[in-house]
Amino acid sequence: MNTKVAVVDDHQLVRTGLVQMVQSLPGWEVTIEAANGKDFIDQTNLLSPPDIVLLDIRMPIMDGYETALWIRSHLPETRVLVVSMVSREPAVIRMLRMGVYGFITKNSTQAELHQALSRIQQKQFHVNELVGNRIFHYFSENSTEQLPDEKNTITDREFIFLRKCCSELTYRQIAKEMYVSPRTIDTYRDHLFEKLQVRTRVGLVIYALRSGLIEVDDLV
Amino acid sequence: MNTKVAVVDDHQLVRTGLVQMVQSLPGWEVTIEAANGKDFIDQTNLLSPPDIVLLDIRMPIMDGYETALWIRSHLPETRVLVVSMVSREPAVIRMLRMGVYGFITKNSTQAELHQALSRIQQKQFHVNELVGNRIFHYFSENSTEQLPDEKNTITDREFIFLRKCCSELTYRQIAKEMYVSPRTIDTYRDHLFEKLQVRTRVGLVIYALRSGLIEVDDLV
DNA sequence: TAATAAAACAGTGAATACACCGATATTTAG
DNA sequence: CTAAATATCGGTGTATTCACTGTTTTATTA
Numbered sequence: 001m002n003t004k005v006a007v008v009d010d011h012q013l014v015r016t017g018l019v020q021m022v023q024s025l026p027g028w029e030v031t032i033e034a035a036n037g038k039d040f041i042d043q044t045n046l047l048s049p050p051d052i053v054l055l056d057i058r059m060p061i062m063d064g065y066e067t068a069l070w071i072r073s074h075l076p077e078t079r080v081l082v083v084s085m086v087s088r089e090p091a092v093i094r095m096l097r098m099g100v101y102g103f104i105t106k107n108s109t110q111a112e113l114h115q116a117l118s119r120i121q122q123k124q125f126h127v128n129e130l131v132g133n134r135i136f137h138y139f140s141e142n143s144t145e146q147l148p149d150e151k152n153t154i155t156d157r158e159f160i161f162l163r164k165c166c167s168e169l170t171y172r173q174i175a176k177e178m179y180v181s182p183r184t185i186d187t188y189r190d191h192l193f194e195k196l197q198v199r200t201r202v203g204l205v206i207y208a209l210r211s212g213l214i215e216v217d218d219l220v
Numbered sequence: 221m222n223t224k225v226a227v228v229d230d231h232q233l234v235r236t237g238l239v240q241m242v243q244s245l246p247g248w249e250v251t252i253e254a255a256n257g258k259d260f261i262d263q264t265n266l267l268s269p270p271d272i273v274l275l276d277i278r279m280p281i282m283d284g285y286e287t288a289l290w291i292r293s294h295l296p297e298t299r300v301l302v303v304s305m306v307s308r309e310p311a312v313i314r315m316l317r318m319g320v321y322g323f324i325t326k327n328s329t330q331a332e333l334h335q336a337l338s339r340i341q342q343k344q345f346h347v348n349e350l351v352g353n354r355i356f357h358y359f360s361e362n363s364t365e366q367l368p369d370e371k372n373t374i375t376d377r378e379f380i381f382l383r384k385c386c387s388e389l390t391y392r393q394i395a396k397e398m399y400v401s402p403r404t405i406d407t408y409r410d411h412l413f414e415k416l417q418v419r420t421r422v423g424l425v426i427y428a429l430r431s432g433l434i435e436v437d438d439l440v
Numbered sequence: 441t442a443a444t445a446a447a448a449c450a451g452t453g454a455a456t457a458c459a460c461c462g463a464t465a466t467t468t469a470g
Numbered sequence: 471c472t473a474a475a476t477a478t479c480g481g482t483g484t485a486t487t488c489a490c491t492g493t494t495t496t497a498t499t500a
Contacts, residue, residue, distance in 0.1 A: 011326040013303070017237030035327075083233070106231045155476065168423045170456065183479050190459080200486095201457075203388045205425055206439045216436060219426045375446060390486065403449050410489080420456095421487075 003121060004048075006032035008040045008067065009056040009083070014106065018054055018083065021110045028117065037062030041070065049075045052120055055100075057084045057091070058218055065098065065160055072099040079120050083108075090212040092127075094159060102126035154195065159213070161188040165204045166214050223341060226252035226270040228260045228287065229303070230279045234326065238274055238303065241330045248337065257282030261290065269295045272340055277304045277315070285318065292319045299340050303328075322346035374415065379433070381408040385424045386434050 007018045007030055019030045031050055034040035036059040044050070053071060057064035068080050079101040092103055101120045104112060105128050112128070119126040154162065157178075164174045175185045193199060196207045208214040227238045227250055239250045251270055254260035256279040264270070273291060277284035288300050299321040315323065321340045324332060324347075339346040374382065377398075384394045391409065395402045413419060416427045428434040 011234075011305075012329050013237035013241070013326045014231075014233050015237070016240050016330075017233035017235070020236055020240050021233070106233050109232055110236075157477065166422065166426070168418060168420045168426075170420075172456080180477085181479055183481095184477075186458085187478075189457085193458085198388060199458085200388045200390075202386065202421060202425055205422055206386070206388075209429070209436050210439055216429050219430055377447065392486085400447085401449055403451090404447075406450095406488085407448075409487085413488085419488085 002027055002029040003052065003117075004029060004031040004050040005117070006030070006034065006040060006044070006050040006053045008032075008034045008037065008053060008059070008064075010035045010059045011056075014056070014083075018113075021113055022054075022117075024110070025114055025117070036060055037064070037067030037070065040067060044075070046074070049078050051078065052101075052117060053078060053080045054083050055080050057082060057095075063163070065095070065156075065163065068095065068098045068100055069156055069160070079123075081116055081120055081126070085217070091215075094213065096125075098156060104128045154192070158188050158192055158195075161185065162192060162204060162208050163214060163218075165189075165201055166208055166219060222247055222249040223272065223337075224249060224251045224268075224270040225337070226250070226254065226260060226264070226273045228252075228254045228257065228273060228279070229276040230255045231276075234276070234303075238333075241333050242274075242337075244330070245334055245337070256280055257284070257287030257290065260287060264295070266294070269298050271298065272321075272337060273298060273300050274303050275300050275320075277302060284315070288315065288318045288320055299343075301336055301340055301346070316345075316347075374412070378408050378412055381405065382412060382424060382428050383434060383438075385409075385421055386428055386439060 005022050005028055007015050007022070009015045009018065012035075015033055015035075019033060022028050022030050032040060032043050034043055038061045040053070041062075053067075055064050055067060059067075064082060064084070068082075071078055071080055080099070081102040081104065082095055082100055083104055083106060085106055095103065101123075102116050102125060104116050104126070108116075108128065116126040116128075160178065161174065164177060169177070171185045171189070172182050175182045178185070189201075189204075192204060196204065198204060198207060205214075209216065225242050225248060227235055227242070229235045229238065232255075235253060235255075239253060242248050242250050252260060252263050254263055258281045260273070261282075273287075275284050275287060279287075284302065284304075288302075291298055291300055300319070301322040301324065302315055302320050303324055303326060305326050321343075322336050322345060324336050328336075336346040380398065381394065384397065389397070391405045392402050395405045398405070409421075409424075412424060416424065418424060418427060425434075429436065
């Protein structure tokens with residue numbers, strides 16, 4: 001039986017490329033093709049989910065972070081391979097902490113994709129060389145200082161909220177998008193203000209950008 | 221004889237997607253596949269150049285702008301169709317001024333790509349609907365709506381204000397720093413909202429960063 | 441010099457953001 | 471198993487932001 005793969009990316013072209021690459025590998029097949037997380041969820045049969053999800057980070061409606069969290073809690077057997085443009089450390093580390101199995105960039109060759117898929121199938125982690133070196137640096141160089149947390153880690157929900165803050169959405173709209181009450185959003189905000197030592201929403205945006213959790217290109 | 225197409229994009233995946241789409245259209249074939257402008261030039265035979273070049277903007281070594289200029293001066297019969305990630309880029313106009321024939325985003329469907337290619341083959345211009353509406357007004361003389369471009373310049377005071385917006389200062393504090401009344405600040409803000417087509421202060425910050433008026437490192 | 445654009449200023453009211461106070465259920469970690 | 475952290479929700483009140491309406495003075499430039 002073939003290994004089932006889902007391809008989730010809002011760019012039709014990239015999707016076509018990925019599907020094409022996967023389909024041409026013997027033993028692999030693409031069962032789901034979705035434009036964003038929401039679309040993926042709608043198409044997913046909980047009883048026979050895909051084995052591996054190729055997931056983009058930047059997507060409208062429901063982005064890669066949210067989708068990864070959903071997969072972790074709803075499809076424990078399904079593993080995620082992130083296919084992204086970005087390779088900045090904090091974003092990658094955040095993703096790995098969310099239970100993602102691998103990370104490759106969009107200029108990977110078919111051979112690299114194949115290798116990544118195979119390794120993840122065997123429950124091994126896989127990161128692109130480009131990405132890998134950066135992470136190595138991150139853990140070796142500034143493991144003593146620089147990391148603003150240990151104690152003040154941003155939680156997953158707060159992180160998703162933080163990303164949505166970097167837009168023109170009001171808090172009320174963010175609440176709707178995250179399916180929680182505006183009060184909960186207030187709490188996320190207050191906690192982040194405290195943790196990140198800022199006082200305004202612009203402060204949050206600045207922190208997100210300076211820390212690399214958000215890239216300028218991510219901004220709408 | 222088939223219409224010859226070159227695909228120039230640094231992302232292998234996108235390239236694969238584009239090639240796949242073009243090859244599946246009867247009457248069209250891909251003769252060149254390149255990772256950047258330099259690579260494209262090296263592969264191009266000046267005596268039998270491609271009819272249409274699918275060109276990405278952001279590429280290492282030699283980007284879309286340079287490549288478009290080179291094509292215009294060396295391959296007068298070859299027409300360029302830009303395939304870019306972002307539609308909002310003010311670069312679109314610059315590109316069209318450089319003699320580019322069309323513009324589509326990377327989330328276009330195969331049908332849209334086909335349509336664009338066909339129109340350009342007949343020497344008609346083609347822009348994505350998403351992009352198109354914004355540009356249309358720009359080129360029509362009796363337009364009221366304006367794009368954040370040369371035509372609608374940010375004044376000196378507004379610019380200083382814009383930079384100060386990228387901080388945790390309240391408008392009142394900014395007013396104090398700029399030695400004007402808070403009302404005046406309101407006017408600066410309202411004018412920028414109008415000119416830059418945003419609705420919130422975070423929108424201003426995003427514009428400043430994306431346009432390069434402010435660098436991430438400048439942020440306090 | 442007349443027309444135009446920029447810079448400064450102002451009122452009102454509604455929407456949003458922020459600052460305190462609090463709570464409970466669940467998950468995670470020591 | 472307890473303690474801490476997380477995720478969720480609530481009330482009250484103030485501060486700030488934003489949207490709409492204007493005027494006046496000062497440069498610029500055609």
